[in-house]
Amino acid sequence: MSVVTSSSFNFKSLSPSPTRPFPSWINNGDTSPSLLLLREISASFSRRSANSFLKKVSCAKSPDDYHATLKSLNSRGRFPRKSLGQHYMLNSDINHQLAAAANVKEGDFVLEIGPGTGSLTNVLLNLGATVLAIDKDPHMVDLVRERFAGSDKFKVLQEDFVKSHIRSHMLSILEGSDSALAKVVSNLPFNISTDVVKLLLPMGDIFSEVVLLLQDEAALRLVEPALRTSEYRPINILVNFYSEPEYNFRVPRENFFPQPKVDAAVVTFKLKHPKDYPDVSSTKSFFSLVNSAFNGKRKMLRKSLQHISSSLEIEKALGVAGLPVTSRPEELTLGDFVKLHNVIARE
The missing domain is CATH 1.10.8.100 (rRNA adenine dimethylase, C-terminal domain)
Known part of the structure; x- marks a missing residue:
């Protein structure tokens, strides 16, 4: 996935619009990283598309979206890293829809991969879930650990998920939990989505469902491949062997920072219990x-x-x-x- 990186920004291209002034929290005349970060975001688009982008993401009613995400990144002086596939959700309504797709409720145990600034984590915790988050980026780990330091229902591990011993982590946690099976709800880095699907879907003895925000094209390939097409691959056999997949809804690219060149989509994988797998000898x-x-x-x-x-x-x-x-x-x-x-x- 191609994303906008800090090296591509042009600081001189930004000036406040008289019809849409900068938010008051950065319109204070200083040269702090907050101001520089907003300038970099806006300068990554043309003036017309920047105004359109700001208008779209400013419509969200929740305070935990556009400005909160940017402030969280700025608090650590962080820029999204292309190498980690980082793209941050700016619309909290999408986070609520992610949680709703998994029917997250009081008492659930949820695994979140790549919590970023914690905007989805916050939604999950507010619904009464206990959350284990795993992130490879130590800066983001520090950020969410500090943000949710007062919650006894949150734990974060700094690990590369595709190399982590997730089964061991989950079994040790669920032993002392009232939850029979856990759930996965995550806005995934696009560059690890296939690896994550391959790792999680065979865990129907641990997870009841896996709800992921994926690149839209990848979501369609996983859920709706047609026989006799180039899109039909071994991963489709794996997905249907271990789960019942469902394409939920598309998420326009304008909801992310940096804005990717592709849209995303939310997919639900209802995991089959091992006793319900197709009958094969091995x-x-x-x-x-x-x-x-x-x-x-x-x-x-x-x-x-x-x-x-x-x-x-x-x-x-x-x-x-x-x-x-x-x-x-x-x-x-x-x-x-x-x-x-x-x-x-x-x-």
């Missing part, structure tokens, strides 16, 4: 077969699976599974792959 061998099949996506399965069995044996297995011997991977549903795997596993 999930490891099942996904090994799926990945092997898609490694030769344009090839027929009797060719791409030759390292598992001979072409004749694969043809025979396809026939027993009720599939054409000329089948290609993008033509098979989850159920088809399950039947094929089980036939091959029995032989």
Whole structure:
């Protein structure tokens, strides 16, 4: 994802508009980082688009949105880091909709990945949830730790989520909790979304649902892929094996700082409990077969699976599974792959 970085700003391009003066909290005549930060944000757009952007994000009624987010960043002298995929939500209404999509309520335990300045965290805590937040950026960890220091329902860990031992963390926490299963609600850094989905979805024994704000194109690929298209991939088999995905709603790019070049979307994955997974003898061998099949996506399965069995044996297995011997991977549903795997596993 491409985002606006601090190196691309032009400080000279900004001046207050007589019809839309700067907010009073930065219109004080000083040269503090607060003023510089707002100048950098506004200068990343043309004068016309900047006014449009400010008008859109200023419409939110909650105080925990546009100015609060910018003040939080400024309090640490922070700029969003492209390397971490950081994009901060400026519209608290979206945070409320994220929480509503997961039906967060009093007594829930919620995992949040990448809390940033804590705007979504605040919504979750106000709903009565206990929140474990994980962030790779030590500056953001310090910020939210300080912000919610008075809450006994909040804990933050400085870790790279894709390398963290999240199962161990969750099991140790849930042992002393009244919650049978936890939930995940997160405005994810776009650059780790696929890794996070692969890590979380097989945890139906820990989480009941995973609600993520993802890049819109990625959300559509995960939830609504069509057979026989280039968008149909092994990740779609994984998503449907472990969950029931639902595309909730699109989030326009204007709601973020920095503004990305793409829109986002909220997706709900209702996780299946392990006892409800498709019946395969081994999930490891099942996904090994799926990945092997898609490694030769344009090839027929009797060719791409030759390292598992001979072409004749694969043809025979396809026939027993009720599939054409000329089948290609993008033509098979989850159920088809399950039947094929089980036939091959029995032989």
